Amino acid sequence: MRSGPTPRDPGTEDATTFAAGAVEPRGQDFYTRSGNPNHAQAAAVVAELEGTEGAMVTASGMAAITTAVLALVSSGDHVIGQKSTYGGTASVLLNLLPRLGVSTTLVDQRDPEEFEKALTSKTRLILVETPSNPLLQITDLRAVAGLARAHGVLTLADNTFATPLNQRPADFGIDVVWHSATKYLNGHSDVSAGVLAGPAKILDRIWDTSLLTGATLGPTDPWLLLRGIRTLPLRVPRHNDNGLALAEALSSHPAVTRVHYPAALPHLRRRRRVRGHRTGRPAQHRQQADEGGLLRSRTRRGCLSSRRTRCRSRREARQQAARGQLPDPDRPPPPYTRTTPCGSPPAAGDTPHSHSET
Ligand SMILES: Cc1ncc(COP(=O)(O)O)c(C=O)c1O
Numbered sequence: 001m002r003s004g005p006t007p008r009d010p011g012t013e014d015a016t017t018f019a020a021g022a023v024e025p026r027g028q029d030f031y032t033r034s035g036n037p038n039h040a041q042a043a044a045v046v047a048e049l050e051g052t053e054g055a056m057v058t059a060s061g062m063a064a065i066t067t068a069v070l071a072l073v074s075s076g077d078h079v080i081g082q083k084s085t086y087g088g089t090a091s092v093l094l095n096l097l098p099r100l101g102v103s104t105t106l107v108d109q110r111d112p113e114e115f116e117k118a119l120t121s122k123t124r125l126i127l128v129e130t131p132s133n134p135l136l137q138i139t140d141l142r143a144v145a146g147l148a149r150a151h152g153v154l155t156l157a158d159n160t161f162a163t164p165l166n167q168r169p170a171d172f173g174i175d176v177v178w179h180s181a182t183k184y185l186n187g188h189s190d191v192s193a194g195v196l197a198g199p200a201k202i203l204d205r206i207w208d209t210s211l212l213t214g215a216t217l218g219p220t221d222p223w224l225l226l227r228g229i230r231t232l233p234l235r236v237p238r239h240n241d242n243g244l245a246l247a248e249a250l251s252s253h254p255a256v257t258r259v260h261y262p263a264a265l266p267h268l269r270r271r272r273r274v275r276g277h278r279t280g281r282p283a284q285h286r287q288q289a290d291e292g293g294l295l296r297s298r299t300r301r302g303c304l305s306s307r308r309t310r311c312r313s314r315r316e317a318r319q320q321a322a323r324g325q326l327p328d329p330d331r332p333p334p335p336y337t338r339t340t341p342c343g344s345p346p347a348a349g350d351t352p353h354s355h356s357e358t
Helices: 037-050 061-071 089-099 112-118 139-151 201-213 221-229 230-253 265-273 283-287 314-322
Strands: 054-057 076-083 103-107 123-129 154-158 177-180 194-198 255-258 298-301
Touching: 037 054, 037 103, 037 221, 054 061, 054 201, 054 221, 061 089, 061 123, 061 154, 061 177, 061 194, 061 201, 076 089, 089 103, 089 123, 103 112, 112 139, 123 139, 139 154, 139 265, 139 283, 177 201, 230 255
Parallel strands: 076 103, 076 123, 123 154, 154 177
Antiparallel strands: 054 194, 177 194, 255 298
16 A cells, blocks of 8 residues: 655655555545545645644635535525625626526625625525635624524635634634635745635535536645645744735825725734733634735825826826836837736836736
8 A cells, every 4th residue: 555645745646546545536545636645635734724624625716616616506596795805706606606596695794794684595605705805804704604504504714815824714613714725825826726624524515526627736736735834834924014014104105095904003003912802802803813914005096006096197107207207108018017908007016916806
């Protein structure tokens, strides 16, 4: 019998077909679409981080959510999602599910009562994401999980932005936690992966569907993902500190009209000084160990720091280029840059990869 990689020696197992262990297709020694030793190893680490019974890995975050939803709902069912949510998730709710006869309702997640009001006798699933992409809005996980459970409805939480170091949704009663592991979990921008973590019984249902969708992670990717996760405890506190410093700097910047950040800043500094005192505070302070590294800012019209606000007249852009504040709008952009809808090129340093909503 092959021993396979161990946690101390996470080598890669890149065979697609195995001779041993064929009695258990769900096991790691059958066929790589069913799972291989590297998948199992990465999944075990994620389950431990999220505090869940089990976990599974998928080819991307979208593969995780789409496979999970397809596994858990059928035609005629109803699903509740959030108004502020990652665009791909919104598209599953607004485009994919309705085409399959599943109705959906999107609610303002800042108020748990909105979820309750949207419940129907057909509701099978509630999808939450907190903090949300792109508005960093907070969902009260305990409140939503509680009301879902009371109505026999399953909950799925996207924990991509928080990471399990800042928030563990299962601790608040969420059934299944999922991630775009492409982001913080891997942390090296060289893997596309997703994870689902939750009770074995629900994961078995999702795994059955993943066998059909074939949303399988390649055998080398879990090895890279494990390499990335090893530095998560070093990276996340630094991201948290950078997020806070940037949120504070932008909040007092004259060109910035609004900063979307999970906490009210003056209270946050104080809270960090008295860590552990969490009672009577807003949901994010009860459920998140820290605010995380992500934020979004809005700038005054005509300011240069955000791609959205660069949609101004070409005349204004030319004037700014003449003053040396912007690349010349009449000069073709370098081949690797995208142009904004109004045709002005991205500012220096704003590469296509810096867009926070992807
Ligand atoms: C919050 C969030 N969830 C899910 C996804 C989708 O993940 P992936 O790109 O790995 O499919 C993204 C992608 O940006 C995201 O930001």
